Amino acid sequence: MIFETLPTTPRAEELLDKAFSRAARSGRSKSGLEAQESMLVTASNIVSDNLENVVTSWPDFGTVDPFYRELADAVLRQSGVSRETPDGETAGVDALRGSLSEVTWASRQIREIRSEYQTKLRNADLDTGRKHRKQAFARIADILDEIEDDLLLVGTARDALRELPDIRPDEPAIVVAGYPNVGKSSFVNRVTRASNEIASYPFTTKGVQIGHFEWDRIRYQIIDTPGLLDRPEDERNDIERQAVSALEHLADAVLFLVDPSGDCGYPLDSQLELRDAVRDRFATRGVPVLTVCNKADRSRDVEADAYMSVTADEGVDDLLELAIEAVDYGPDIPPSRLDG
The missing domain is CATH 1.20.120.1190 (Four Helix Bundle (Hemerythrin (Met), subunit A))
Incomplete structure (x- = not known):
């Protein structure tokens, strides 16, 4: 860093x-x-x-x-x-x-x-x-x-x-977004086999999760930024808005997790409004935003690009493959299974 x-x-x-x-x-x-x-x-x-x-x-x-x-x-x-x-x-x-x-x-x-x-x-x-x-x-x-x-x-x-997390702009990065309690941290832990670090920014109340995984010999960063992309724009202060702007430069793809079951405590309509705002924000730099239905074993009542259940271990690898296709980084190599 x-x-x-x-x-x-x-x-x-x-x-x-x-x-x-x-x-x-x-x-x-x-x-x-x-x-x-x-x-x-x-x-x-x-x-x-x-x-x-x-x-x-x-x-x-x-x-x-x-x-x-x-x-x-x-x-x-x-x-x-x-x-x-x-x-x-x-x-x-x-x-x-x-x-x-x-x-x-x-x-x-x-x-x-x-x-x-x-x-x-x-x-x-x-x-x-x-x-x-x-x-x-x-x-x-x-x-x-x-x-x-x-x-x-x-x-x-x-x-x-000097204490900022070691995020590398030269490596492909997948940013995870969505309201609290939709399963973002569980997803990052699952795909990185819990080999991630928890670091903090001065303007966030929770640690930023940064994990890595390899696919076809390419290392990918996967980042969950609580306090930044988990609530509407008008609830962020100027510093937080600028930090989101920094993420626009970093992200190669955004996975926006929604919980249609309502267990997260936020109505689905509110979740989709935040998804639309995030999509519009990252569209200015051509960054794809994928809608991901988590807890799909409880409800699939939402139109999404992917359906998964982290707790049931269903659809996670398929989502990663979809995300890697969206990132479109590196040579055109046939996809392989996630290294385990």
Whole structure:
């Protein structure tokens, strides 16, 4: 996952303490102007290199997969990541990119300070050299003070994003939708042999289920997102709507489960209204939405693309085959039975 390996972001005070203490040690091993220059180079390199590493550890949001771009933006907005700009306030990924830009600026400024004061030290006596080195340290400290809030923002963003579930946009994905209690979790557990992970988004109240199964040597992701596609659009907040938008980039097919028996606690008409809304939403990207009648051993009183009963273990593999045909991913290989 692209955010999982992000390193801890140093705080401005911690970075400054580290740089100046290392500089002091390097200065003690030399004498005269050589000691002053060694301290300058050591401190400036530590700060500029650490700041550069902060920036380069992040992916380029201009080229990252749209799924992760939109999902990251939703997570960061939910986490309150924002910054003031001359034009007002920005939030989410735009705020993060702005702070990363400021950190890049700071790294370059500190390199320029190093070059400027190295030149001054070459033409100075020892007392003047000490003054130049102290001036350089003061300017480095001022720059770090100027980007202190940016480093804090980057650290907050890193903490919010690195725990996201490992969903891979380059693998075919089947998203499971439908009202609560229609059997989505049971279905995901069944087709993945319970080899799935439960992870969470900050904006969901239940864990997102992510499972995998193989069919004809191709690995498929199957994802249940409680709190997102289990209720009408007008009941979702802005962050949840944006997360659904991210899923539009990810999904290759959607399985919308309905329970015509009514055991789920939601009228069939309401379930079909939500199905229609989900179908319209994903149709803008050409993502097929299949209607699946679950608990078909109790009732088949609905027009559906597939009928199954997870509890009775009926029709599950047939549904998977239908879903894989809808995904239409990879080479045209004759279908085989689900690996068991």
